[in-house]
Amino acid sequence: MSSMLSTEMVTVATETTEAAPVQNVVDTVSHEVEQTTSILSNLFQPFLDKLPELIFAVIFLAVGYFLIKQVMRFVRRTFERSNMDGIMASFVRSVIKIILYVLLVVIVLSILDVPMDSIVAVIASAGVAVGLALKDSLSNLAxxxxxxxxxxxxxxxxxxxxxxxxxxxxxxxxxxxxxxxxxxxxxxxxxxxxxxxxxxYTDKELRRVDLFFGISYENDIDMARTVLMDTVQAAPETLHDPAPEVFVSSHDESAVTLRLQVWTKSENYWALHYRLLEDVKKAFDRKGIAIPYPQVDVHVLENAEKSEEK
CATH class of the missing domain: 2.30.30.60 (SH3 type barrels.)
Structure with missing residues (x-):
């Protein structure tokens, strides 16, 4: 009887000894899991607390983006109806868009409880840094x-x-x-x-074409003036009010320079300019009026030649 009890006690002790390490492992794992859960909870709890505000901020950002698009579309149509200059309209729209997006970002940050003092400080610091780094760009903006x-x-x-x-x-x-x-x-x-x-060059409706033509001293000035006026009258781009004019501009070394002044619409300036250069040359050729090139007359004295021969 006593041997049987001894055997049973040994068996129970053996089982207890074998179960102890298993229990220790279970306890250790449970402790680690609890610690990990606590850490994750501490990490994500602020996020979970802010989740409603974050969702609202995202929704507000999407709605604000949509509203800015609608406002910019309305501004564009308003400028088109007001016949505002296209360049100014484009520039003003760009400025309005930038301001609206900056306001949207500031409002979203305030929804997330970011302190406005911090936002203002960041914007001011960024403004100073950007101003120093992009002073040329700010000059271009101004x-x-x-x-x-x-x-x-x-x-x-x-x-x-x-x-x-x-x-x-x-x-x-x-x-x-x-x-x-x-x-x-x-x-x-x-x-x-x-x-x-x-x-x-196109701010005014009319422009004056000024051209200079040199004629030989042997040519008749009145004939040259008549040729120029006839050529001008034949040009389709010429305006007759104000009337064209031709007068002597200067007496140069090799030519008498005539100045032709004729008015035309600004968009026709170069067409008339090039037409007159060609047509006047052809008309002068037909009338035998020479357009002289620079030349030098050399006179040799006979006495000087004889003294050199001696």
Whole structure:
């Protein structure tokens, strides 16, 4: 009997000894799981607490983006109805769009409880940094405002700016885009444009073509004047009011220079200019009027020749 009890006690002790490591493993795993859960809970709890605000901020951002699109569409239609200059309308729309998007971002950050003091500080710091890094760009931005509000030129005008001649295609926030007669696109910084001399060739409806023609001293001035006037009258681009004029401009070394002044519409300036250069030369040739080239007459004194021979 006692041997049987001893055997049973040994068996129970053996089972207890074998079960202890298993229990320790279970306890350790449970402890690690609890710790991991606690860490994850601490990490994600702020996110879970902010989740409603985050969802609302995302919804507000999407709605705000849609509303900005609608506002910009309304602004564009309003500018089109008001017949505002295309360049100024484009520039103002760009500025309005930037302002609206900045306001949208600020509102979304405030919804997320980002302190406004921090937002203002960040914007101010960023403004200072951007201002120092992009001072030339800010100069171009200011130049764009000066150009648009002083209106020295408008879309479609043919101008000369900083040595470039071409047609104004657009004035963006930073650059003025000009298309040259040979179809090259030139981007000139607005700061350069606002500080340069601007020649607008098409601002006025009419322009005067000034041409100079030299005739020989042996030719008749009245005949040359008649030929020039007849040639001008025959040109279809010529305007008769104001009336064309021809007068003697100067007495040069090799020619008497006549100045021809004739008015035309601005868009016909170069057509008339090139037509008159060709037609006047042909008319002078038909009438025997010479267009002299520079020449020098050399006179040799007979006494000087004899003294050299001696």
């Amino acid at each position: 130049g764009g405002f000066i150009i648009l509000f002083s209106k020295p030129m408008k879309e479609g005008d043919t101008v000369e700016v900083d040595g470039v001649i071409g047609k104004i295609e657009a004035i963006t926030i930073l650059y003025t885009r000009i298309v040259t007669p040979d179809n090259k696109t030139v981007f000139i910084p607005n700061g350069v444009v606002s500080g340069s001399k601007i020649i607008n």
